[in-house]
Amino acid sequence: MTATLERPTEDEPEGSRPSPVEGRRFRPTPGGWAGRAAVPVGLLLIALWYTHHFSQGRSDILASGLVIAVGALSLNVLVGYVGQISLGHQAFIGIGSFTASYVIGQSGQSFYVGLLAGAAVGGLQAILLGLIALRVRGLYFALVTLSWGAVAENCIFRLKGFTGGGEGANASRPGGFITDRAFLVMCALVLTVVLLIDWRLVSTKAGRAFQAIRESPQVAANYGINVRLYTLYAFAVAGVYAGIAGALYASRRITVQAGDFTFASIALTYLIVTVVGGLRRRGGIVLFSLFYVLGGEYLPGWVRGLPLPGTLKANAGYLVQAISGVLAIVTLIFQPEGLGTFTAPMGRWLKGERFALGHGGAGAEGVDARP
Amino acid sequence: MLALALGQPIVLGIVQGAAFGLMAIGLVLIYKSSRVFNFAAGEFATLGAFAYYLSKDKVPVPIAAVIGVVVGIVAGLLTERLVVRPLANRPKVTVLVATAATAITIIAVQFLAGATGKTFAVPALWKGTLPFRILGLYVSYQQLIVLLALALAGGALALFFSQTDLGLATLATSQEPTASRLMGIRVNRVAMLTWGLAGGLGGLAGVLLSPTLGNFTPAYGTTDLLTQSFTAAVLGGMTSVPGAFVGGLALGLVQNLAQFNISSDTLPGAQFVAVLVVLVIVLLVRPTGILGKEA
Amino acid sequence: MPVLEASDVSIRFGGVQALTDVTLRVDEYEIVGLIGPNGAGKTTIFNCITGFYRPQRGKVTFKGVDVSDVGPHDRSAMGMGRTFQNVGLVKTETVLDNMLTAQHAAIDYSPLAGIVGSPTTFGAERRLRQRADALLEILHLGHLRDRPVAGLPYGVLKRVEIATALATDPDLLLLDEPGSGLGPEEADKLGDELLGLRHEFDLTIVMIEHHVPLVVRICDYVYCLNFGQLLTEGKPLEVRNHPEVVAAYLGEEAPEAEAEAERLEAAHLATEMRAADTGEVGV
Incomplete structure (x- = not known):
């Protein structure tokens, strides 16, 4: 054991690199700032060019990616922040979706009311599930979510009064956002709000409480954190994000059906997007959500040009799912931070730090919540 | 009439429950030896059913069934080697997510191969029904075979774990991995054994259950078997082979009684609600399961 | 006046009596x-x-209040501020973040105000940081402020833990x-x-x-x-x-x-x- 009461600098662990506090003293030159500002502006221009230069359908593809991003951020709160697994996110998203379409389609309220209702009901169902999570931990809780997803899929979404049974439910888009292009803007706005909320969440009281709970509920309680309350709080936040994602999903599709929300199409897909994007890495998650939908759009076209069996070409739309599944396994084994490995340094650079790969800081441990 | 109202769910429940039991035993084996929850298990069954379906016209049906089981075994072994072993020292939640990712990969491959929206008709191993009725129902030979398979698998594995060196070694690995390694038990071999067995049991469940219904759909192991088998395993205490056996049968009964007695107009998907209710009650009231020992 | 009184505390785990009628007064x-x-x-x-x-018998009184429940x-x-035998810190967080987390109970904004980015939270966060820095200086740990806890030597961790315990603003x-x-x-x-x-x-x-x-x-x-x-x-x-x-x-x-x-x-x-x-x- 090294001497610890000596003058501090002597017991620095070996191989220590400059700490980020030293890095933060670095200030970019005006040119550096301009370069940094050019990146978001450039991305925005590319997005505008992409959506305006091409058909409305292109906008819809991007919009669906943004919806996945919101849903994956919801999963990120549970898996990434408090270390609770959810394998039933089709329930979270679907309940938000059907609530919104019920409020919009059957009660004739506006899209905004539907969005709020979806968020509220999404939050409520998540709190109910959270109450079970307080008693049933870890792997066993994953089973409860799996089963809850199956109940939502086969029971709740098929209740005639709520979801219109097999015919589906209608959710019109808000005035001014009717076209796909305009609705993409709506999705981007909503995603921005969710990202801002999420950023403040992790930077303040609740976020720190989540991280302590994820790692050790005992330490969290010792720090004065009410573990049960904050676990429920995390579920509520995740449910609200998912409800929002669901409401956007409904209005993007205009009609939603029970078959849209299955274990494979939502729960597993969103989980994989979250993992490959990188747990606790907002930028990576948003980026991979977009890759996922763009891959779904363009991969089939590229594959059709290759000398491959006909059935594979005909069903190449599923290629992105297969590749993402493999990517998720590879990510878990080799790169627990996922795409966050690259987006996090970018984010720090944009905020005015030096560009440096590697320094993951807190949270670099991927899914490995508990040691 | 009464006999029919009760008889049908009971017979079907026992048969389905036997398939749940087979898969549940596989889940228990893996959990016992490595404390992993295997969410790819459902797709082992689907792959088994697909192998059976694809080979049924090329070889005699019993051989097609064996091929189905072998494909299940191979799937189990590959999952262990490629997904689970590289994550050996990582938290179990990580491994769980990885097995879920394995499931979606296998499902996506089925879709890629053009299985979307289709049903696949599969023949019975042994056609025909018993010459007499049970509870007012004709029981098919196939249904008997499913039950028999569960009884044989359950019995054989119970013997294996209590009587053979390898079986005891497997148990030792689950309880004291480091000590077992020191004592010369090859942990990797034990893992391969359990995953292979679990894959085979999954494949067997897929091969045997799908003909009782006449056909199957892509990913059906995950959508129709996974939740139920896990619940059955939990009902049995998650570490007990006989428990998984009994849990499977019990769950098959519960699910079918709920499905037959609650019309889908009142409550669609009642069987899934019943499974969730059983799962939550067991976890909250008796987490050690009906046959599990106190920890 | 006693700050802490444990009277006749008994607890058993399975068949083993871990504590029998222990009485302490501080x-x-x-x-x-x-x-x-x-x-x-x-x-x-x-x-x-x-x-x-939760002891099966006996009670614990803190600052004159029965805290048994x-x-x-x-x-x-x-x-009550406490350290653990095997170091009770959030290992994936930095030293500073642990100090901030440990001040949880003292934070006067609601968690909801935190996530909607209410302006008061920014000031409150700044004050938390200042207090954390001050405590770290007192314990000569200021230079480790932005280090992740994982990877610090055991002896240092024991000191960081005392700092976090102090951050919870304890009387005991x-x-x-x-x-x-x-x-x-x-x-x-x-x-x-x-x-x-x-x-x-x-x-x-x-x-x-x-x-x-x-x-x-x-x-x-x-x-x-x-x-x-x-x-x-x-x-x-x-x-x-x-x-x-x-x-x-x-x-x-x-x-x-x-x-x-x-x-x-x-x-x-x-x-x-x-x-x-x-x-x-x-x-």
Whole structure:
């Protein structure tokens, strides 16, 4: 054991690199700032060019990616922040979706009311599930979510009064956002709000409480954190994000059906997007959500040009799912931070730090919540 | 009439429950030896059913069934080697997510191969029904075979774990991995054994259950078997082979009684609600399961 | 007035009686030592005091309030600060983040205000940072501020933990083996430091400690536990020279019963959390 009461600098662990506090003293030159500002502006221009230069359908593809991003951020709160697994996110998203379409389609309220209702009901169902999570931990809780997803899929979404049974439910888009292009803007706005909320969440009281709970509920309680309350709080936040994602999903599709929300199409897909994007890495998650939908759009076209069996070409739309599944396994084994490995340094650079790969800081441990 | 109202769910429940039991035993084996929850298990069954379906016209049906089981075994072994072993020292939640990712990969491959929206008709191993009725129902030979398979698998594995060196070694690995390694038990071999067995049991469940219904759909192991088998395993205490056996049968009964007695107009998907209710009650009231020992 | 009173605390895990009728009394501004061989139940009584265990019999009174039904987080908020034998820090966070997290109970904005980015939260966060930095400076840890906790040496972690315990703004500090891993000279310095902290923050301290010289030097009063029972209590030197204490420490070579007790206790904790087999820890 090294001497610890000596003058501090002597017991620095070996191989220590400059700490980020030293890095933060670095200030970019005006040119550096301009370069940094050019990146978001450039991305925005590319997005505008992409959506305006091409058909409305292109906008819809991007919009669906943004919806996945919101849903994956919801999963990120549970898996990434408090270390609770959810394998039933089709329930979270679907309940938000059907609530919104019920409020919009059957009660004739506006899209905004539907969005709020979806968020509220999404939050409520998540709190109910959270109450079970307080008693049933870890792997066993994953089973409860799996089963809850199956109940939502086969029971709740098929209740005639709520979801219109097999015919589906209608959710019109808000005035001014009717076209796909305009609705993409709506999705981007909503995603921005969710990202801002999420950023403040992790930077303040609740976020720190989540991280302590994820790692050790005992330490969290010792720090004065009410573990049960904050676990429920995390579920509520995740449910609200998912409800929002669901409401956007409904209005993007205009009609939603029970078959849209299955274990494979939502729960597993969103989980994989979250993992490959990188747990606790907002930028990576948003980026991979977009890759996922763009891959779904363009991969089939590229594959059709290759000398491959006909059935594979005909069903190449599923290629992105297969590749993402493999990517998720590879990510878990080799790169627990996922795409966050690259987006996090970018984010720090944009905020005015030096560009440096590697320094993951807190949270670099991927899914490995508990040691 | 009464006999029919009760008889049908009971017979079907026992048969389905036997398939749940087979898969549940596989889940228990893996959990016992490595404390992993295997969410790819459902797709082992689907792959088994697909192998059976694809080979049924090329070889005699019993051989097609064996091929189905072998494909299940191979799937189990590959999952262990490629997904689970590289994550050996990582938290179990990580491994769980990885097995879920394995499931979606296998499902996506089925879709890629053009299985979307289709049903696949599969023949019975042994056609025909018993010459007499049970509870007012004709029981098919196939249904008997499913039950028999569960009884044989359950019995054989119970013997294996209590009587053979390898079986005891497997148990030792689950309880004291480091000590077992020191004592010369090859942990990797034990893992391969359990995953292979679990894959085979999954494949067997897929091969045997799908003909009782006449056909199957892509990913059906995950959508129709996974939740139920896990619940059955939990009902049995998650570490007990006989428990998984009994849990499977019990769950098959519960699910079918709920499905037959609650019309889908009142409550669609009642069987899934019943499974969730059983799962939550067991976890909250008796987490050690009906046959599990106190920890 | 006693800050802390534990009266007739008894707890059993499975078939093992871990604590039998243990009674402690800690007065304001006292430093009380808790000694005893391994497995004597020292950490168990800490867990009863801080609310992680609920004793089957007996009660715990803190600042005149019966806290027997109060959860650990509320006891922390009431002013109990604690360190753990095996370091209770959030390992993936930086030292600074641990200091911020530890001030949880003192934060006056609601978690909702935090996530909607209410302007008051920015000021509050700045004040938290200032207080954290000040505490880190006092403990000479300022240079480690932005280091992730994982990877710091054990001795440093023990000090960081004292800093986080101070960050919870305690009136009573419960230290579980603060001197473990320290040489005699360093233990001496730790003693000076604890005396200084007591003065500066007006603290009452209870500490489990094996370094007998450290205990003798800074403690005002000492309790000795053995086999879950109070063996003796009194002034440090009296306790150290008590024949039964000497015998108990000599008898430490045959701790099978204690090892068994510890094993059962661990098993109990595990089942209680129902997470034993998922590789997780819970409360």
